[in-house]
Amino acid sequence: MACLMEPHSVAVHCRRSRTKFTEDQLKVLIQAFDQNPYPGYAIKQKLALEMNIEESRIQIWFQNRRARHQVQKRPEHEEDLEASQDKDQPVEKTQSKEGRRCRTSYTSSQLHTLNTAFANNPYPGIESREQLAKDIGVPESRVQIWFQNRRSRVQVQVKKEPD
DNA sequence: ACCCTAACCTAATCAACGA
């Protein structure tokens, strides 16, 4: 517990505890990454279930690995990698953008809670985010994304209206 | 002290949904 809120100093960034992947988990992740560094939501969720890890940790892991390992820019077209038989699913194995997570729709009361919290502190630590998530009944990862988007768009508005 | 990398960030962009 080192997440005390100083009233006047704003950002006491309290991170979630660092995940320690087991060797088995890492093996599964790396193999999945080699097959497809841009997995859709379904794949990430399946991996999460398979290795008993939050899906958001899987997402972060893929983001970090893509950044560190120079991944092929656009594997859009594959010429001749047909081995023998792999036409079980026509367009279902390497979906990258098709399988997005379903868009979350917030109710007005959920948004009110989020907006109030944002006004209070636009950089909530993990504990605040989890409490918020629990309050409005949405995964913590969605709360984090909401704050990221909100902060970015506040900046955009400030630039557009420097008056 | 240094290294590796999970966690976190911004900015840009993709895309779902409603007016």
Add this chain to the structure above:
DNA sequence: TCGTTGATTAGGTTAGGGT
């Protein structure tokens, strides 16, 4: 169709844990 906004990305920074 178009604006709003959630989801994803590239790419960079911060910090935890091992050597």
